[in-house]
Amino acid sequence: MRLRSLPPALDSTLDSALDSVLVAVVAAVVYAVHGFEGTLVRDLGVFTYGGQRVADGVLPYVGIFNTVGPLADAVPGAAIRVGELIGVGPVSAERHLFWVLSVGCCVLVAALGRRVGGSRVVGLLAAALFLTFEDFTHLATNGPREKTVMVLFLLAAMLLLERRRWTAAGACTALATLTWQPALLVAVTAAVTTLLRTPRGEVGRLRAVAGYVLGGAVPTALVVAVYAVQGELHRGLLGFLLVNARYTRQTSVYSAPHFVADVLWEGYGWSLVLVLAGLVAAVGAAVVALIRGPRDARVTLGAAALVGVVWTTTAVNGAPDLFVVLPFAAVGAALALHALLAALAALARRPGWAAPVLAGLTAGVVVLAGVQSAATRQVGLRAQERDVDAVLAAVPDADLMAIDAPQVLALAGRVSPTPFQIFDVGIDGYLEATWPGGLQGFAAWIAARRPTLIVRALDDHQTWPDAMLARHYVLAGCGPQWRWYVSRAAGPAVLDAVREANRQARWGTRRAGAPVG
Structure with missing residues (x-):
């Protein structure tokens, strides 16, 4: 039993830690059920081969030329290098690392839901809903895919922003961007809205901006320095920026709606409906919060979700392109369900009814996610x-x-x-x-x-x-x-x-x- 004499702050920290452990264990099991032997398709082969070249000491873009961030190859490369030291094959090493990273994403979704919703129940429900997103589950153990790493850093940046840790949030923003460039738009939107929500007397805004920019500049400068020392700065700029700016043309919802719908449905199945509903709920919650009081954390959630949706509608080449908005969809859906059940309980004059129903709903969603994970297992x-x-x-x-x-x-x-x-x-x-x-x-x-x-x-x-x-x-x-x-x-x-x-x-x-x- 919990000691009644614990200070409120310590009591809250203990609850948060217990929730994180619970979410981590459940997510690890749900993802592991999906198996680690799925088919290595082309895009996954890109990062596997790129990771092998990084493990051999060859820089991203030099070993295999790609147009995402350099960490897309560097993170699998680190896993493969560790695997070599302990006798684990490259595919197994990187897939087990991405399993751990995916579990981390789920834990951070729970933390974000708790922070935004002001409730443990919202956080746990958000994590459970996140587990149902089919393509994320698939790549949790059948990767590697760069967008999983991007989600982890993006969530870390948002949570650090909520804690007003501007420098650390800037560093995570840079790391997310160095993995997948469009993450910058979403993270900066979150930073700007968080800054505007912060009372002027609480922090100097100029100081906050300087800390955020400094935090982002440090990892960026380190990457630039590595390429410059190796004489590959031009190659790095080509892959990260120039080829995208000059030659890349993206498929969008507006230019190919049927193609995009087919790709997303194939990747997410029924959970795509939940993703779309959750995004609408996240933006709606932000609008309501903005009317009631612009300092609510839901304003940041909704603004980031909206920017993510706008970008995604203009560039969809595959189901993982939706990863950037999945955390917002999970938290938005959890907020909506929490509000709905609380309203129904109030109408029925049974305020204690909402909590057990939400707990049962969360457990049911976890079971559903586990069944889906097992049913979509691959062995190719x-x-x-x-x-x-x-x-x-x-x-x-x-x-x-x-x-x-x-x-x-x-x-x-x-x-x-x-x-x-x-x-x-x-x-x-x-x-x-x-x-x-x-x-x-x-x-x-x-x-x-x-x-x-x-x-x-x-x-x-x-x-x-x-x-x-x-x-x-x-x-x-x-x-x-x-x-x-x-x-x-x-x-x-x-x-x-x-x-x-x-x-x-x-x-x-x-x-x-x-x-x-």
Whole structure:
């Protein structure tokens, strides 16, 4: 039993700590039920291979060229490096780290809900609702994905802002932005509204702004210094800023509404309805709070949610693009349910009725999240490993190059001769403008290197490699998520070996036989 003599502040701290432990344990179980052996698709392969290159001492953008923040590769790289020291494979190491980070996100959602709603019940319910967001659950154990790290830093920044820890909040804002650039818009919105909510006598606003900017400048300056010392500052600026600014064109709700709806529904299923309702509730709560008193924390929540929604509607390329608003949706939905049940209890003249109903609702949501997590479990990773192992065992000395299939390089532990392995509108535009001969010139460069094996994404819609592959390569088989091509110059023995190894891996009969020279 809790000691009655505890001071109120200590009593509140104890409650918060107990809630955090409870949420962490529940979230760890719910996410773990989903398993760690999901298919390594292209985007996850990007960060796995990028993390391997970072673990080898190669900077982000240099090992594999991408257009998100450098921490997107650096965080998996840290996990992979630790895994090497303790004998854990790269995919397992990074996925277990992201499991821990995802649990941390859930704990911080509970803390934010408690802070904004002024109630333990709101915090616990917000965390339970967060567990139902399907794509976040999927990537909690089947990542790595950079937006999970971004959510963690963004939530930390918002909680630090609520505590008026301006310098630390600025540092977390920078870390979120160095993971995924659009997080800056949401975090700065939260900072501005928090500052406006703060009474003038409580803190000097100029001092708060200076602390926030200083906090953000320190990690940013450290990253810039690392690139400058390594002589890769221009490459870093290209990946982080310039290619996005000059060449990237985003799919939006306005330009492709049916595509966006299909992508989000596929990623979230029924929980997408909860996400949308929670965002509406968060903005609505902010409007009500603004009318009653602009110093309410719900003003910051709603403003940040609104900015996140505005950005997301203009740029949706996949279900994880919604991650930036998921915490606000969870807290908004919890606030709405808490208010609704409190109002119903008041109408029924049973004020004590709301708390047990909310507790039961929270428990029910957790059970639902656990069932959903188990039902959406994937096991495709092992089939991918079998295919890569079998083909490369058959031709162990073969050079390997990937086109939109970096996960094969990651599973093989191979290093590409080029950092350009993923191709989208931004990177295509950059290569077309800067590579001699554009994309066709890049295809000619690949042909001139004559790698024995080229692996290409199974659903790749790029047309620039087609002529080069038709002329110099033969399709040897299909693996999970990719196709194998063998150089015509390698000879029929190599082609037959790859085909047989791929066939055996697909049917799971046995590993490939003796190596072929």
